[in-house]
Amino acid sequence: MPHxxxxxxxxxxxxxxxxxxxxxxxxxATVSKVMTGRESDRISExxxxxxxxxxxxxxxxxxxxxxxxxxxxxxxxxxxxxxxxAFGNMDPYHLGILSGILSKAFDYRRxxxxxxALEPGADTLRQELLGGGADAVIAVGNVWTPLVEEVVTRANxxxxxxxxxxxxxxxxxxxxxxxxDCDNEAxxxxxxxxxxxxxxxxxxxxxxxxxxxxxxxxxxxxxxMATADEATANLELVEYKAMEEVIKxxxxxxPDAPSAFFFIEGENILGExxxxxxxxxxxxxxxxxxxxxxxxxxxxxxASVPTTSVRQPLQEIGETAVRILAEFLAAxxxxxxxxxxxxxxxxxxxxxxSTAPVNR
Amino acid sequence: MPHxxxxxxxxxxxxxxxxxxxxxxxxxATVSKVMTGRESDRISExxxxxxxxxxxxxxxxxxxxxxxxxxxxxxxxxxxxxxxxAFGNMDPYHLGILSGILSKAFDYRRxxxxxxALEPGADTLRQELLGGGADAVIAVGNVWTPLVEEVVTRANxxxxxxxxxxxxxxxxxxxxxxxxDCDNEAxxxxxxxxxxxxxxxxxxxxxxxxxxxxxxxxxxxxxxMATADEATANLELVEYKAMEEVIKxxxxxxPDAPSAFFFIEGENILGExxxxxxxxxxxxxxxxxxxxxxxxxxxxxxASVPTTSVRQPLQEIGETAVRILAEFLAAxxxxxxxxxxxxxxxxxxxxxxSTAPVNR
DNA sequence: CTGTTAGCGCCTTCAC
DNA sequence: GTGAAGGCGCTAACAG
Numbered sequence: 235m236p237h238x239x240x241x242x243x244x245x246x247x248x249x250x251x252x253x254x255x256x257x258x259x260x261x262x263a264t265v266s267k268v269m270t271g272r273e274s275d276r277i278s279e280x281x282x283x284x285x286x287x288x289x290x291x292x293x294x295x296x297x298x299x300x301x302x303x304x305x306x307x308x309x310x311x312x313x314x315x316x317x318x319x320a321f322g323n324m325d326p327y328h329l330g331i332l333s334g335i336l337s338k339a340f341d342y343r344r345x346x347x348x349x350x351a352l353e354p355g356a357d358t359l360r361q362e363l364l365g366g367g368a369d370a371v372i373a374v375g376n377v378w379t380p381l382v383e384e385v386v387t388r389a390n391x392x393x394x395x396x397x398x399x400x401x402x403x404x405x406x407x408x409x410x411x412x413x414x415d416c417d418n419e420a421x422x423x424x425x426x427x428x429x430x431x432x433x434x435x436x437x438x439x440x441x442x443x444x445x446x447x448x449x450x451x452x453x454x455x456x457x458x459m460a461t462a463d464e465a466t467a468n469l470e471l472v473e474y475k476a477m478e479e480v481i482k483x484x485x486x487x488x489p490d491a492p493s494a495f496f497f498i499e500g501e502n503i504l505g506e507x508x509x510x511x512x513x514x515x516x517x518x519x520x521x522x523x524x525x526x527x528x529x530x531x532x533x534x535x536x537a538s539v540p541t542t543s544v545r546q547p548l549q550e551i552g553e554t555a556v557r558i559l560a561e562f563l564a565a566x567x568x569x570x571x572x573x574x575x576x577x578x579x580x581x582x583x584x585x586x587x588s589t590a591p592v593n594r
Numbered sequence: 595m596p597h598x599x600x601x602x603x604x605x606x607x608x609x610x611x612x613x614x615x616x617x618x619x620x621x622x623a624t625v626s627k628v629m630t631g632r633e634s635d636r637i638s639e640x641x642x643x644x645x646x647x648x649x650x651x652x653x654x655x656x657x658x659x660x661x662x663x664x665x666x667x668x669x670x671x672x673x674x675x676x677x678x679x680a681f682g683n684m685d686p687y688h689l690g691i692l693s694g695i696l697s698k699a700f701d702y703r704r705x706x707x708x709x710x711a712l713e714p715g716a717d718t719l720r721q722e723l724l725g726g727g728a729d730a731v732i733a734v735g736n737v738w739t740p741l742v743e744e745v746v747t748r749a750n751x752x753x754x755x756x757x758x759x760x761x762x763x764x765x766x767x768x769x770x771x772x773x774x775d776c777d778n779e780a781x782x783x784x785x786x787x788x789x790x791x792x793x794x795x796x797x798x799x800x801x802x803x804x805x806x807x808x809x810x811x812x813x814x815x816x817x818x819m820a821t822a823d824e825a826t827a828n829l830e831l832v833e834y835k836a837m838e839e840v841i842k843x844x845x846x847x848x849p850d851a852p853s854a855f856f857f858i859e860g861e862n863i864l865g866e867x868x869x870x871x872x873x874x875x876x877x878x879x880x881x882x883x884x885x886x887x888x889x890x891x892x893x894x895x896x897a898s899v900p901t902t903s904v905r906q907p908l909q910e911i912g913e914t915a916v917r918i919l920a921e922f923l924a925a926x927x928x929x930x931x932x933x934x935x936x937x938x939x940x941x942x943x944x945x946x947x948s949t950a951p952v953n954r
Numbered sequence: 955c956t957g958t959t960a961g962c963g964c965c966t967t968c969a970c
Numbered sequence: 971g972t973g974a975a976g977g978c979g980c981t982a983a984c985a986g
Contacts, residue, residue, distance in 0.1 A: 250979060250980085251979055251980060251981095252979080252980095260956075260957085261956065261957045261958075262957090262979090262980080262981090263956075263957060263958080263959095263980095263981075263982085264955090264956060264957075265980095266980065266981055266982090267955095267956090267981090269980095269981095270981080275955090276955060277955070277956085278955065278956090281955085281956080293748065295720075295721065295724040295725045296721075296725055296979080296980070297663065297725055297726050297978095297979065297980080298721065298722055298725035298726055298727045299659050299660075299662035299663040299668070299725075299726060299727075299978095299979090300659075300663050300962090300978075300979045300980045300981090301725075301979090301980065301981080302659035302662075303657065303659040303660050303663055303962055303963070303964090303978095303979090303980080303981095304962060304979085304980055304981050304982085305962095305980095305981075306962090308659070309718070309722070310707075329689050336708060336710055336712075337710075337712060339715065340710065340712045340714045340715025340716075340718065340719075341714050341715065343714075343715060343717070343718040344715075344718065345707055345708075345709065345718060345719070345722050345727070346707070346708045346709075347670075347705060347706070347707055347708070348696060348705075348706045348707075348708050349705065349706075350696055350697075350700065352696075352697060352700050354700045354701050354703075355699070355700025355701065355703060355704075357703070358669070358700065358703040358704065358705055359700075359705070360655075361655060361656075361658065362658055362669070362705050364655040365655045365656055365657055365658035365659075365661075366657050366658055366659060367658045367659075367705070388653065505896075532892065532893075532896070533892075533896075536865075536892070536893075536896035536897065536898075537896065610963060610964085611963060611964060611965095612963080612964095620972075620973085621972065621973045621974075622963095622964080622965090622973090622974095623965080623966080623972075623973060623974080623975095624971090624972060624973075625964095626964065626965055626966085627965090627971095627972090629964095629965095630965080635971090636971060637971065637972085638971060638972090641971080641972080656963085656964070657962095657963065657964075659962095659963090660962075660963045660964045660965085660978095661963090661964065661965080663962095663963090663964080663965095663978055663979070663980090664963090664964055664965045664966085664978065665964095665965075666978090
């Protein structure tokens with residue numbers, strides 16, 4: 235005889251389905267219908283109440299695993315943080331996105347399964363996602379490991395990419411995928427426009443450590459360049475590593491030295507910049523240099539010099555990702571959303587103390 | 595005939611258990627044994643490899659839901675953020691804890707299910723947790739709603755409370771529960787000692803908006819009071835709301851006015867304090883007032899005046915919570931941990947620019 | 955509107 | 971070391 239009921243149960247065995255049925259004097263199927271509460275299953279008010287009474291009396295809650303097996307739906311959304319250190323960083327960016335995801339997920343009565351592409355647990359993630367632990371996935375971040383690739387393509391789950399949109403190269407899939415990001419190009423424009431309005435004509439655009447081919451990096455640069463052209467300003471693209479040299483040129487008063495820096499990613503540079511690099515060369519912000527960043531999280535807001543920044547609506551991006559997925563799933567995954575719906579959310583500029591009219 | 599196999603499947607039906615068995619020329623049971631890889635199921639190396647080959651050929655991944663149903667274990671840890679706005683706040687406290695939880699969960703090959711006690715989704719949470727969606731729960735935060743209460747007591751899951759330890763009043767449970775928190779009392783001491791060392795003898799201890807009976811609040815106050823007594827310093831307990839009056843007294847140079855504030859919770863006050871309250875009364879930190887906070891997250895670090903703060907190891911607290919649970923579960927929930935194991939992690943003081951010798 | 959019936963896909967016990 | 975059989979708890983389809 236297989237399966238012990240319980241291992242010499244200390245707990246008063248959980249009520250199940252059939253217990254309720256028996257006690258309410260109905261069939262198991264009826265209990266099921268009451269529990270799922272589907273429109274098409276018409277149940278007399280009387281029976282309904284009787285069943286419900288027993289349900290609460292017995293503290294009956296259907297086992298989610300069984301239901302999942304039956305229905306093939308988990309009610310969960312998997313959130314995959316592709317950056318291994320997404321949390322180690324305590325990164326306000328991820329926090330913002332996650333915040334939006336969480337709050338919206340609950341609106342849609344969905345739970346949230348959190349994964350990071352952190353190595354130690356990669357296989358757990360793989361098993362769970364490929365094993366059908368979630369109905370859909372939101373992939374956040376800009377790291378594109380083979381694991382992420384595999385999970386996201388092979389699980390055959392609807393996916394929303396947040397922040398980095400995959401290139402066309404991505405394996406063709408039999409389910410649609412979506413993207414949500416801010417309007418990076420407009421962000422690039424906004425930053426430059428603000429600076430040129432202040433009279434800056436030599437601007438350094440500084441990149442962080444992110445792979446240069448990430449979609450958002452390219453888009454921001456494109457926006458910045460286009461705007462600079464219109465304003466006949468001079469843009470200098472600087473790698474993160476080369477930043478100090480540029481600072482040196484500014485300190486030396488080189489004629490071609492920029493009067494403003496636009497960090498199109500990586501607000502977390504500010505601490506080092508304000509407390510280390512700049513003081514070392516006797517430079518002060520915004521007197522000698524105007525600074526603009528991207529994201530406008532607390533890193534810019536609370537930096538030694540509160541810093542002007544292009545804000546992207548992180549929370550709303552997260553919310554949108556969930557909304558897209560929830561609606562898609564609700565539509566029975568049938569609606570023809572097209573294979574590449576990308577939603578762009580507007581950016582705005584938050585002007586703080588780090589930018590001032592050029593004085594050279 | 596019930597159950598359509600697939601709804602006119604566009605997808606090349608997922609491989610299952612029996613497909614692998616057939617193709618590998620073994621019985622389903624053998625496949626199962628290979629997949630679970632239990633010590634006691636001895637399988638010849640040869641069969642093993644053959645099976646595994648077919649597994650990867652067919653991209654077979656067992657359905658997690660079915661496995662759960664079978665084994666009664668999900669491999670998931672539920673993280674319940676009891677503060678409804680835990681994420682809305684973008685609170686670095688929660689982020690730190692979560693960071694620790696996530697990274698450790700992966701070490702133990704467990705997934706993480708995230709819930710907030712947010713109203714709209716409360717029922718989803720309830721269903722899932724009571725329905726067996728997780729093997730254990732970590733309850734983070736200080737809000738004790740009936741929902742939290744119910745879930746945590748009725749689900750009959752092992753629970754770790756982070757940050758707020760429930761009173762004895764909590765419904766008796768048939769499974770143990772644990773607690774992790776920092777050494778709040780030592781934190782209270784540390785803050786006061788630092789101030790008295792600087793010569794402060796009149797100190798206001800300021801409480802935030804958290805219910806006053808939260809364990810950590812009481813513990814911190816106890817530590818603070820004990821230390822103040824030893825140093826014959828004068829402690830004044832101030833409610834958050836009454837803070838402005840105290841500031842006024844400081845500004846007026848009242849003889850009994852404190853020379854230092856110790857915010858035992860709520861670092862997020864600092865913005866308002868430094869940029870609004872204090873300037874309004876012409877006060878400056880640390881000249882007129884020394885400030886100490888609790889938690890030492892970026893809120894203190896990046897405040898207008900970098901603020902001295904009692905650091906609690908948030909990340910490590912999260913990690914510890916997971917470790918406790920994982921070990922408990924691994925021990926077959928059998929080991930006699932006692933019903934109330936509480937782990938205390940040490941605190942430390944991070945001295946910044948907001949504290950200086952008293953000058954009155 | 956309610957009950958009957960037949961599995962979902964896997965794991966586990968037990969015989970071989 | 972491997973296979974055969976039964977059932978986990980629930981829901982879907984159909985009959986009444």
